[in-house]
């Protein structure tokens with residue numbers, strides 16, 4: 001059986017048969033691949049502990065009929081905070097689900113691979129404040145859409161090309177619409193000038209700069225709402241991780257008031 005080496009991040013794991021798992025891995029040189037990890041759910045498995053979600057791994061795979069099979073693995077980076085902190089875990093899930101949903105098997109892009117690693121690293125950072133996590137996630141969404149060519153022009157009206165302070169975000173036309181071109185449709189959202197400025201900032205800046213950005217919770221929520229509307233429209237579905245994120249936030253509020 002022919003074998004090959006690759007390195008990548010494990011973005012999804014699904015149970016298969018009695019003791020196996022099918023892994024989805026976003027790799028540096030081959031893009032998104034699926035691989036079979038045999039027997040990893042057995043406690044005696046040598047591979048098991050090294051094939052956790054969000055891990056960056058070096059792999060040796062053997063070519064198989066339906067799936068290529070993991071024969072050897074070495075963990076080269078484990079984002080430990082992503083596994084032990086529910087807030088970070090739910091954000092990391094969202095990042096991985098978006099990468100998975102927006103790409104097909106075999107899709108290759110080094111920029112996306114680097115963005116995935118940088119985002120998981122930013123969410124994993126010990127000093128990251130909870131409220132900044134949402135901004136990191138929003139910035140990831142914008143950067144992902146930009147790499148994949150889905151990001152609408154967030155600087156001017158897509159119809160007339162003019163820049164106004166009063167705008168709407170319309171999935172119908174796929175971007176920003178000024179008040180003059182605005183035509184009521186179900187999927188339009190009024191967008192404040194401040195929100196637009198933040199969206200542009202998140203597109204143009206590194207995670208280090210974004211961590212220093214100070215904005216109110218209300219504005220951060222508006223940014224999320226616009227991006228989630230656009231992502232739902234583009235994927236034509238809601239991400240599962242979005243619900244998980246909301247559940248964790250509700251739980252946090254309940255715990256605060258307990």
Ligand SMILES: [Zn+2]
Nearest residue numbers: 157160178181
């Ligand atoms: Zn216009």
